[in-house]
Amino acid sequence: MQNMTNNIMLKMTDIHKSFGELEVLKGIDFSxxxxxxxxxxxxxxxxxxxxxxxxxxxxxxxSGKIEIMGRALAENGADGRAEYVDEAKSREIxxxxxxxxxxxxxFPHMTVMENLLEAPVQVKKRSVEEVRPEAEELLRKxxxxxxxxxxxxxxxxxxxxxxxIARALAMKPEIMLFDEPTSALxxxxxxxxxxxxxxxxxxxxxxVVVTHExxxxxxxxxHVMFMADGVIVExxxxxxxxxxxxxxxxxxxxxxxx
Amino acid sequence: MDNLLHxxxxxxxxxxxxxxxxxxxxxxxxxIGLLAALGRISSLKPLRLLMExxxxxxxxxxxxxxxxxxxxxxxxxxxxxxxxxxxxLAFVLNYAAYFAEIFRAGIQAIGRGQYEAAKTLxxxxxxxxxxxxxxxxxRHVLPPISNETINLVKDTSLIYILAMNDLLRxxxxxxxxxxxMTPFVIAGVFYLVMxxxxxxxxxxxxxxxxxxxx
Numbered sequence: 177m178q179n180m181t182n183n184i185m186l187k188m189t190d191i192h193k194s195f196g197e198l199e200v201l202k203g204i205d206f207s208x209x210x211x212x213x214x215x216x217x218x219x220x221x222x223x224x225x226x227x228x229x230x231x232x233x234x235x236x237x238x239s240g241k242i243e244i245m246g247r248a249l250a251e252n253g254a255d256g257r258a259e260y261v262d263e264a265k266s267r268e269i270x271x272x273x274x275x276x277x278x279x280x281x282x283f284p285h286m287t288v289m290e291n292l293l294e295a296p297v298q299v300k301k302r303s304v305e306e307v308r309p310e311a312e313e314l315l316r317k318x319x320x321x322x323x324x325x326x327x328x329x330x331x332x333x334x335x336x337x338x339x340x341i342a343r344a345l346a347m348k349p350e351i352m353l354f355d356e357p358t359s360a361l362x363x364x365x366x367x368x369x370x371x372x373x374x375x376x377x378x379x380x381x382x383x384v385v386v387t388h389e390x391x392x393x394x395x396x397x398x399h400v401m402f403m404a405d406g407v408i409v410e411x412x413x414x415x416x417x418x419x420x421x422x423x424x425x426x427x428x429x430x431x432x433x434x
Numbered sequence: 435m436d437n438l439l440h441x442x443x444x445x446x447x448x449x450x451x452x453x454x455x456x457x458x459x460x461x462x463x464x465x466i467g468l469l470a471a472l473g474r475i476s477s478l479k480p481l482r483l484l485m486e487x488x489x490x491x492x493x494x495x496x497x498x499x500x501x502x503x504x505x506x507x508x509x510x511x512x513x514x515x516x517x518x519x520x521x522x523l524a525f526v527l528n529y530a531a532y533f534a535e536i537f538r539a540g541i542q543a544i545g546r547g548q549y550e551a552a553k554t555l556x557x558x559x560x561x562x563x564x565x566x567x568x569x570x571x572x573r574h575v576l577p578p579i580s581n582e583t584i585n586l587v588k589d590t591s592l593i594y595i596l597a598m599n600d601l602l603r604x605x606x607x608x609x610x611x612x613x614x615m616t617p618f619v620i621a622g623v624f625y626l627v628m629x630x631x632x633x634x635x636x637x638x639x640x641x642x643x644x645x646x647x648x
Binding site: 234328 | 547548550551553554555556557558561565566569570573645646
């Protein structure tokens with residue numbers, strides 16, 4: 177327990193967010209320590225994806241504070257509304273995050289290898305010769321080295337998602353965000369993606385995963401958080417959370433999922 | 435026979451003028467159109483409105499009127515341009531506006547997911563446009579760009595009214611002089627050959643860009 181603050185990778189404090197009249201996040205607080213795998217579960221419309229997208233500024237919060245590895249991305253100004261750091265600073269702070277999307281979002285006009293090389297070469301200005309061996313290693317890791325010259329359109333959904341994971345890892349992030357990474361996949365293809373994610377968790381990657389996969393949450397996560405109607409209803413360690421849910425809403429949700 | 439050869443030689447000279455207008459217009463109006471499209475979707479409202487106004491004027495009035503305006507009206511306010519420059523100015527401004535609309539639609543057809551993926555990888559907006567969005571957009575817009583380009587070949591004949599000796603004007607001059615319709619037929623064939631070559635080239639381009647299709 178000594179010097180906890182140094183291990184905190186991500187801290188969200190009193191996050192509020194509305195889309196027009198609809199308040200989707202009603203005061204969310206949580207933090208993620210190094211090596212944590214946080215699974216966020218909940219019914220659709222509970223605000224869990226929005227919450228995830230607020231972490232890396234794909235959505236902007238109305239009020240609250242977001243700290244990533246000790247640096248504030250946004251915090252409340254004098255008027256109580258969140259103020260963000262400028263674009264360049266924001267990019268710098270978020271450089272330690274990577275994201276995997278439900279719809280993969282690979283670049284369709286680039287081969288698998290080019291997808292992996294793009295950001296390290298364009299953003300970090302590293303040379304192709306330097307990055308290529310790393311990219312090859314990542315592709316081996318996700319089991320798609322032989323697909324390196326294929327275009328994404330030729331791959332199955334599961335393969336595309338594994339490439340997307342490798343692409344995010346190519347930027348050497350400290351925190352990986354997953355937004356329902358298996359929801360767009362046929363059931364028989366979710367396994368290969370979950371396997372890749374489990375391996376990542378075993379390597380102590382810090383991960384925040386919005387998911388409907390209860391098995392993944394139970395087996396691979398170090399923490400589980402249940403969200404509904406824009407609030408965190410219940411959270412805890414997976415064994416305790418799944419064996420003895422305390423809130424009525426959690427019990428009802430888990431019954432529905434099983 | 436000699437006569438026919440002479441006619442064809444004259445018409446080839448006219449074709450040269452036509453091709454000159456065509457090539458220069460195309461080379462200039464494509465990049466200008468792309469810049470105008472980026473202005474049209476810019477977050478800067480004045481720039482957006484300015485580009486919208488420009489496109490509105492250029493698409494809302496006849497190209498013929500624009501040509502006449504540049505050719506006859508500008509000299510009245512003291513702006514003198516050489517003939518060919520005047521014609522090119524009108525053509526480039528007009529075609530860039532059409533290309534801008536095609537590019538804009540092409541850019542807006544690309545989903546948010548591509549921007550988000552680029553953003554989460556740390557790419558800036560200019561990097562995202564240059565590396566991710568525009569290359570994908572080009573593939574989508576090839577068919578409408580091809581259409582406009584073929585239109586341009588035919589629209590070059592409008593400089594006929596500016597007394598420049600393009601293919602159509604040469605043909606008409608010969609027809610009037612010799613009371614023979616053959617030059618019109620030859621002109622038609624020439625235009626067909628040019629548009630055929632273009633159609634073929636765009637087909638090749640589309641095939642090239644289709645390589646990453648599903």
